[in-house]
Amino acid sequence: MTLACLVALLAAALALGAARGQQAVCPPPEFDAVKGLDVRKFATAPWFSQAQMPLSFNPADQFYCVRARYQLNDQDDLTAGIKVLFYANEGRVNGPVVSTAKGSTHVEQSGNITDLEEPSKFDVLPTNLQTIFRKTLLRFFFPDHWVVAVGPSKNRTLAYDWAIVSAGPPKTPGKAGCRTDISFLGLFQVHQGGLWLLTRKPVDPVGTSIMRNVAEAMGFDLTVLGDVQQAECKYIGAP
Numbered sequence: 001m002t003l004a005c006l007v008a009l010l011a012a013a014l015a016l017g018a019a020r021g022q023q024a025v026c027p028p029p030e031f032d033a034v035k036g037l038d039v040r041k042f043a044t045a046p047w048f049s050q051a052q053m054p055l056s057f058n059p060a061d062q063f064y065c066v067r068a069r070y071q072l073n074d075q076d077d078l079t080a081g082i083k084v085l086f087y088a089n090e091g092r093v094n095g096p097v098v099s100t101a102k103g104s105t106h107v108e109q110s111g112n113i114t115d116l117e118e119p120s121k122f123d124v125l126p127t128n129l130q131t132i133f134r135k136t137l138l139r140f141f142f143p144d145h146w147v148v149a150v151g152p153s154k155n156r157t158l159a160y161d162w163a164i165v166s167a168g169p170p171k172t173p174g175k176a177g178c179r180t181d182i183s184f185l186g187l188f189q190v191h192q193g194g195l196w197l198l199t200r201k202p203v204d205p206v207g208t209s210i211m212r213n214v215a216e217a218m219g220f221d222l223t224v225l226g227d228v229q230q231a232e233c234k235y236i237g238a239p
């Protein structure tokens with residue numbers, strides 16, 4: 001390696017360090033959801049979470065066998081809305097079930113595709129709360145689900161092998177990028193946000209590592225993520 005080359009490398013490393021030290025601009029400029037998502041194919045099969053942000057309704061002690069199914073209410077009419085069916089185990093792989101199936105405790109979220117021209121944004125809210133509270137109030141606490149990146153699949157039915165879902169654009173500067181949760185003066189969380197790295201295969205280290213790189217390049221703070229255990233999961237009774 002020549003000296004010039006070494007100096008150039010050092011300068012680049014210093015510039016990178018300086019950039020890291022700065023607070024990120026959040027949401028990152030031009031941040032948006034996926035353009036032209038085929039939402040029918042996105043919703044055609046379940047998604048398995050590989051890593052996600054702990055939330056009050058899905059805390060880290062439930063990071064076992066987490067599976068979500070986005071279900072269109074009507075395949076032929078996207079205005080009919082979408083539901084999020086959820087499954088996880090508490091405490092261990094194949095442990096007690098937390099799900100949106102009848103008789104379980106997890107609250108189903110339902111809502112609409114915000115813009116039919118760009119069907120990668122879903123304004124889903126807890127179904128049971130929608131009968132009690134005004135939607136405008138709920139929206140304040142439960143932000144949209146945005147599909148912000150997808151990886152192509154060789155399987156035409158599935159269309160996508162992985163997907164990064166974010167609770168809207170990440171507006172809060174974090175330790176190493178932008179976060180989706182919003183705090184008031186750092187004192188309490190106004191809303192919890194959400195970030196999910198999803199794959200079609202229950203266990204997919206390759207897809208997960210690609211998603212980590214993509215999410216980081218998009219400006220997300222990955223320190224919010226916890227890993228989800230999927231090996232040996234049976235998903236018994238998963239909706």
Ligand SMILES: *[C@@H]1O[C@H](CO)[C@@H](O)[C@H](O)[C@H]1NC(C)=O
Binds near residue numbers: 124135
């Ligand atoms: C979804 O759209 C339907 C029909 O317009 C409406 O009744 C419902 O309140 C919407 N749901 C949400 C969560 O906005």
Ligand SMILES: *[C@@H]1O[C@H](CO)[C@@H](O)[C@H](O)[C@H]1NC(C)=O
Binds near residue numbers: 045156
């Ligand atoms: C594509 O995925 C679907 C849904 O999971 C599956 O039923 C089908 O067998 C897959 N096709 C191929 C060629 O792998």
